[in-house]
Amino acid sequence: MIFYFTGTGNTGFIASQLAQATGDRLIPIAQAVVNGDYDYTLEADERIGFCFPIHGWRPPFIVRDFIGRLRLQGYQGQYCYAIATCGDDVGLTFDYLRNDLKAIGLALDSAFSVIMPETYNFPFIDQIDTPERAERKIAAARQELAKMVPAVVNRERGVMNINRSRWPRTNSIVLGGFFLKHWVTDSKFTVDADACVRCGKCSQVCPVGNIDCPDGGTPRWLHNGLCTTCFACYHHCPAHAIDFAGRTKGKRQYYFKP
Ligand SMILES: Cc1cc2nc3c(=O)[nH]c(=O)nc-3n(C[C@H](O)[C@H](O)[C@H](O)COP(=O)(O)O)c2cc1C
Numbered sequence: 007m008i009f010y011f012t013g014t015g016n017t018g019f020i021a022s023q024l025a026q027a028t029g030d031r032l033i034p035i036a037q038a039v040v041n042g043d044y045d046y047t048l049e050a051d052e053r054i055g056f057c058f059p060i061h062g063w064r065p066p067f068i069v070r071d072f073i074g075r076l077r078l079q080g081y082q083g084q085y086c087y088a089i090a091t092c093g094d095d096v097g098l099t100f101d102y103l104r105n106d107l108k109a110i111g112l113a114l115d116s117a118f119s120v121i122m123p124e125t126y127n128f129p130f131i132d133q134i135d136t137p138e139r140a141e142r143k144i145a146a147a148r149q150e151l152a153k154m155v156p157a158v159v160n161r162e163r164g165v166m167n168i169n170r171s172r173w174p175r176t177n178s179i180v181l182g183g184f185f186l187k188h189w190v191t192d193s194k195f196t197v198d199a200d201a202c203v204r205c206g207k208c209s210q211v212c213p214v215g216n217i218d219c220p221d222g223g224t225p226r227w228l229h230n231g232l233c234t235t236c237f238a239c240y241h242h243c244p245a246h247a248i249d250f251a252g253r254t255k256g257k258r259q260y261y262f263k264p
């Protein structure tokens with residue numbers, strides 16, 4: 007089974023490619039959390055995968071919360087791996103993950119990171135990749151995937167193929183902690199009612215059902231406590247009507263197109 011979380015589709019692409027290659031079932035974490043599904047049974051020869059994007063040099067909080075509540079029957083040391091997609095680097099992400107898994111009795115056997123187009127729209131800088139750079143990253147990610155898939159298929163243990171970063175402790179502990187406390191919030195999203203074409207796309211793509219978009223109306227964030235600031239709503243808006251912290255107007259948009 008492959009537990010995965012994706013906001014803008016990068017990780018969804020990687021997870022679905024793996025599912026195709028392995029035949030393993032895909033389980034979307036966001037949907038599981040929304041539905042309160044935490045009980046799963048593992049077959050004797052089944053792999054366990056965790057795929058997610060990096061958020062603030064850590065696994066997204068929704069992934070960590072899910073793992074904390076996960077009740078997995080039938081685990082007897084089956085192969086367990088994780089793949090994180092990132093814009094640049096992962097810091098201590100896999101140390102956090104390893105500890106979270108250990109707390110529920112699972113051992114992480116192998117970990118991989120894959121650089122994909124950046125999706126975080128940091129309010130003060132132009133962070134989203136140009137279309138050309140995004141394309142180059144995707145082409146390189148496809149090559150990485152071609153190496154990663156056989157490792158997962160063959161259940162290779164002890165692989166740590168990760169792009170850790172230069173100052174992993176500063177990134178994950180200091181900056182990541184600050185980021186999680188102050189910037190992972192839906193309270194900074196606003197919509198330009200004049201620009202909004204009332205298509206409902208933002209509501210459809212939100213992985214955690216946090217946006218209500220009534221027929222013919224503008225979107226309303228529900229503040230359901232599950233917003234990961236994945237930016238799917240922002241990136242998918244065809245009218246570029248969604249803003250974050252009053253700073254993202256006119257900035258680039260991106261989401262993975264298969
Ligand atoms: C809230 C947020 C925080 C992010 N933090 C990092 C980070 O610390 N390091 C990094 O390399 N990329 C970071 N990124 C980029 C994503 O990890 C990357 O674009 C990922 O592939 C997005 O996956 P998705 O399309 O499946 O959501 C961040 C993106 C978001 C939305």
Ligand code: SF4
Nearest residue numbers: 212233235236237239
């Ligand atoms: S409200 Fe927007 S940023 Fe928050 S989880 Fe939904 S799509 Fe992602």
Ligand code: SF4
Nearest residue numbers: 202203205206208243
């Ligand atoms: S995606 Fe954009 S245009 Fe469509 S309803 Fe949402 S804010 Fe309005």
